[in-house]
Amino acid sequence: MKLRSKKKYMWLILALMAVIAIALGFIFPPDGHGPEFWFSNIYIFFALLGFIGCVAMIYIAKWLGRFWLQRKEDYYD
Amino acid sequence: MINFPPAVIFFVGAILLLLLPLRIRPAAFLVFPAVAFWWLLSVNAGDSLSMPFLNYTLVITRIDELSLVFGYVFVLVTFLGGIYGYHVKDTTQKVASLLYAGSGLGVVFAGDLFTLVIFWEIMAISSVYLIWARRTQQSRSAGMRYLMVHIFGGSVLIAGVLMHITQTGSIEFNHMDAGIASYLILIAFCINAAVPPLHAWLADAYPEGTVYGSVFLSAFTTKTAVYALARGFAGWEILIWAGVIMAIYGVIYAVLENDTRRLLAYHIISQVGYMVAGVGIGTMVAINGVSAHAFTHILYKGLLFMGAGAVLYATGRSKLSELGGLAKFMPGILILYMVGAFSISGVPLFSGFVSKSMIIYAAGLSGLGLVVLFLNLASVGTFLHTGLKLPYFTWFGKPQSLENTTEISRIPPGMYIGMGLTAILCIVIGVYPSLLYNILPYPVDYNPYTANHIVEAVQILVFTGIGFFLLIDLLKGKNTISLDTDWFYRRPAKLAYKVFVVSVNSFFGWLESIVLKMVQLVLKVGTNPVGYLSDTIGSAGKRVGGVTGKDHADYDPDKQRMPLEFMGLLVLLVFVGLLAWSLFQL
Incomplete structure (x- = not known):
């Protein structure tokens, strides 16, 4: 029970931070000072990059590992 | 005015250390980086020290803004490493690390290619002792592979240098033009910078080094290569993409990695990728970014290796599948490690935030949108592993058969102090980036603390965190190794x-x-030829009669002595032969 409530608490904080992060993207749109690209005007772009990038990276690496790269520890012995 | 190259301070130090009593060696070690630091403060950009050699002039030391940045951080990390390793009694490691740091300094201050090659080779040979000093079967063979790769790299470098000298007639080490000689030199630099597919030695060898040695290993070899690339190959476009591939490659492999220090080693490849990409971009902003990132990287990566090393020191374990739940046993190490993790991940107010972004900014200024995108993606992976996976499965998570707390040995105070000072530097640079920006090669017109940049960083970090906790079960350490080149x-x-x-x-x-x-x-x-012959000839009959007991080798003079006639006959035969031959000649 204790562990579950801990987890709930953690997700709550994460959700709160996510909301803040996205809100910040809208509060501070690109100011035209730095270099800008097509993605600069999508205010939640870096949130998407973070989430999709993270999930994709894990799945791609796991897939590569499973079918190709991962071997037993004594592979070279 | 310079009287001697800075490498001499460390080389003399390595010899002095052996002559001093064992008890004061750890403290004496710290004197040499301190002297070197004083040396660095006493020189000015533009100074040089040269001497004639055959028909050439060796520029043993050349001081300019680019070499000074690397020089400062090399000396700093030697000092910090010396504090971290204060408890290390093994003088071999201390001497090797001094030679290694000294030759690293030698490389960044080398003004000509001969001097570069010599220090390059000393670096390879001295560093391998930091791997071998662990004295395990794995470290022995990993060290040997490491040495082989670097000897190969050194040979390629020498080949390229000799070719370059015969073609241009100059031994100066400056920006290179395209040509076979330059390509060879580039390959040699790329081996040391761990550019895939020439990178495997790094992830193979660094995790096998000693707790103390790997801190040094993480600092010098790749960063001298980054310096050499920045000096010789700034603006070579191929390096942009090589760097981007490195940055992504390292983080993909880190997903699969189970060994903490090997995971960190893959992140060296990823981080050096930023620098290599920056060298490829080659603008003033980019080279500033490269120097800044090399500076911060050496400190935070050193700190991360110190943290993972402290865990290894205390528990004898470095595999995530064997660790977990250590937070209550070593909270100090966790906090210090997290400073390094936040720095490498580019969390605002930590050092990586102010240096990594400079390279990405330079890519943006050059209109390289794709590079910006990929380098940001690599940041996702960096936070995912160094900032979340490694600490979670080491200090939190389920303790793996570590219920017996007596297994955990006490961490010496030197380790805490070394890590603490490094952590302070990481934060100071993050909070006051101008301290770092003031020593960069070119004037800096860049402010990392803009609202946009902070928002980008926060979005990336928070959503990477969400992705991590969603898929946490997939990231548990597994007892496997990953194939690499x-x-x-x-x-x-x-x-x-x-x-x-x-x-x-x-x-x-x-x-x-x-x-x-x-x-x-x-x-x-x-x-006994006669006995043998008569035995062989006569054996058929004897065997039938069953009388083979007597060995023919037993010489019986009465039976087997050569008759005199036999010799006479031989002599006669010779004369007949001679006669026939002389007749034939006529």
Whole structure:
């Protein structure tokens, strides 16, 4: 029970931070000072990059590992 | 005015250390980086020290803004590493690390290619002792592979340098133009910078080093290569993409990695990727970014290796699948490690935030949107592993068979102090980036603390965190290793061993046995030819009669002595032969 409530608490904080992060993207749109690209005007772009990038990276690496790269520890012995 | 190169301070130090009493060696070690720091403060950009050599002028030391940045951080990390390793009694490691740091300094201050090559080779040879000093079977073979790769790299470098000198007639080390000589030199630099597919030595060897040694290993070899690339190959476009591939490659492999220090080693490849990409961009902002990132990287990566090393020191374990729940046993190490993790991940107010972004900014200024995108993606992976996976499965998570707290040894105070000072530097640079920006090669017109940049960083970090906790079960450490390009020299090694050692050996063994048999036969015949012949001829009859007991080798003078006529006959035959031959000549 204790562990579950801990987890709930953690997700709550994460959700709160996510909301803040996205809100910040809208509060501070690109100011035209730095270099800008097509993605600069999508205010939640870096949130998407973070989430999709993270999930994709894990799945791609796991897939590569499973079918190709991962071997037993004594592979070279 | 310079009287001696900075490498001399460390080389002399390495010798002095051996002469000093064992008890004061750890403290004496710290004197040498301190002296070197004083040396760095006393010189000015533009100074140089040269001496004639054959028909050339060796520029043993050349001071400019670019070499000074690397010089400062090399000296700093030697000092911090010396504090971290205060408890280390093994003088071999101390001496090796001084030689290694000294030759690293030698490389960044080398003004000509000869000097560069010499320090380059000393660096390879001295650093391997930091791996071998762990004295395990794995470290022995990993060290040997490391040495082989670097000797190969050194040979490529020498080949390129000699070619370059014959073509241009100059031994100066400056920006290179395209050509075979330059390509060879580039390959040698890329081996040390761990550019895939020439990178496997790094992830293979660094995790096998000693707790103390790996801190040094993480600092010098790759960063001297980054310096050399920035000096010789700034603006070579191929390096942009090589760097981007490195940045992504390292983080993909880190997903699969189970060994903490190997995970960190893959992140060196990723982080050096930013620098290599920056060198490829080659603008002033980019080279500033490269220097800044090399500076911060050496500190935070050193800190991360110190943290993972402290865990290894205390528990004897470095595999995530064997760690967990350590937070209550070593909270201090966790906090200090997290400073390094936040720095590498580019969390605002930590050092990586102010340096990594400079390279990305330079890519943006040059209109390289794709590079911006990929380098940001690599940041996702960096936070995912160094900032979340490694600390979660080491300090939190389920403790793996570590219930017995007596297994955990006490961490010496030097380790805490070394890590603490490094952590302070990481934060100070993050909070006051101008301290770092003031020593960069070119004037800096960049402010990392803009609202946009902070928002970007926060979005990336928070959503990477969400992704991590969603898929946390997939990231648990597994007892596996991952194939990498070292496969090409590790796996065929067995085959090569069979072809070049086992088969050659058995062929010679076979030949030897034949020769031995022949010798035995000659001996048998030679000791008693008459007996042998008469035995062989007469054996058929004897065997029938069953009287073979007597060995023909036993010489019986009465029976087997050559009659005198036999010799006379031989002499006569010779004369007849001579006569026939002389007749034939007529």
